[in-house]
Amino acid sequence: MSQRRNETENLEEICLCFSAKRSDSVNGHEIRNTYILSASFFFVFTAYLAIQNLQSSLNQEAGLGVTSLSCLYGFIIISAVLAPTVLKVIGGKLALVIAWILHIVYTLSNFYPTFGTLIPSSILLGLVSGPLWTAQSIYITRNAYSLADRTGKDAHVLLSRLNGIFFTIYELTQISGNIVSSAVLYKSASHSSNASSIATTCGVNDCPVITGNATLLDQPSSDVVYTMLGVFLVFDVIGLILTATFLSPLPKSQWTKSSSIKESVTSCFFTFGDMKMLLLVPFIALMAMEQAVLWTDFTKSYVSCPIGIKMVGFIMAAYGGSTTVSALVTSRLAKYTGRQVLFAVAIIIQMSVFVAMFVFYPQGRSDLPYLFIMVVIWGVAEGIWQTQSNALIGYLYPENTEPAFANYHFWKATSFTVYFAISTVLCVKTKLIIVITLLSVASVLYVALEVKVYYKQRTANISETK
Secondary structure, eight states, X not given: OHHHHHHHHHHHHHHHHHHTTOOTTTTTOHHHHHHHHHHHHHHHHHHHHHHHHHHHHHTOGGGHHHHHHHXXXXXXXXXXXXXXXXXXXXXXXXXHHHHHHHHHHXXXXXXXXXXXXXXXXXXXXXXXXXXXXXXXXXXXXXXXXXXXXXXXXXXXXXXXXXXXXXXXXXXXXXXXXXXXXXXXXXXXXXOOOOHHHHHHHSGGXXXXXSTTOSOOOOOOOHHHHHHHHHHHXXXXXXXXXXXXXXXXXXXXXXXXXXOOXXXXXXXXXXXXXXXXXXXXXXXXXXXXXXXXXXXXXXXXXXXXXXXXXXXXXXXXXXXXXXXXXXXXXXXXXXXXXXXXXXXXXXXXXXHHHHHHHHHOOOOSGGGHHHHHHXXXXXXXXXXXXXXXXXXXXXHHOTTOHHHHHHHHHHHHHHHHHHHHHHHTXXXXXXXXXXXXXXXXXXXXXXXXXXXXXXXXXXXHHHHHHO
């Protein structure tokens, strides 16, 4: 109770710092802006995530799908570094509008996926994704502090609540997008394999470096793929209209107003020497790589290979449903349990899933119940990662949100890029060993971070009482 009370007092002081930074565009419209932002992301990412989940399966020739993802996330590294500067110059709302336009371009490039079309569009999307996600994080954080200032409620609780609203709606994209993709692909995609080939080439045995042991999948017809992409294109346009028409502009923080262009360019690196961020880097990398495992290895080696591409969407929809419920429930539970308990639950679940993938050998359609159970459990952990990680960064860096979230997305993008790059040369078994090791190290360092934060607050409180 003492620790929770100390955190509350600390956050109340933080709220006072934000009281001078409010703007009429946010004040009184915090919940409305959160829902509009969430709805925009829902429509655009319904399209993007469904396409991303199918990249390793649909565009497998010469590794085009995974290579495009590597380029996309590789350029997010650059855009994350430049995100504070971009947001300083053009503002958060315009950054979102430009991002949605480039999402439309990316969807269009998938109508004719070649190295000459998909790679350039992936690079453009990567270049805008850093400002996109940094703007999203700042919108939610600024709304939470403004609401806390206006109502007198605990800022950390409101951070968790608004992140819960956003990620609950955001994770619905895994349901809508994947149901659309599977419904369209189900009648078209064929799948032919026998039990012996499944046992030796799918799951943990999928290995691109062993000749004849890499998974090659049957493809749906072009007309069916075009129908699916057409639906997703409409979703992209709706998201663009929502943001451009209804979202309030993001007010500039005191840091944005007072910093120079040079300071904003270098600001992403301010946390490189900050011990709190250094302790978090493996944790952030883990949150990126566990998603990369799901998007590439799980969908391709555990679903498409033994069962067929038509089932990818249905299984990922179950994952999305689980993540949605988890984000909604755990964001409310954080008020009573604190983030530490929730992160501990996510760590245990994630380790269990990785170990299960390591020992599980797919057999075919008979595996469907186990795969559904696995993704539902995985989704519970993902809901915690999504809501609590953003709330944690907002709590640790309340007055440097732009560079802090840019740094956060920089490390996530770097981790995505590394994983997608090694996916083309390493076996699934080797990659699972890597992520299990990373999870172990990240968990230890996260505990060290919480201990450091606790003793810093304790020391500050003792100093105040003297």
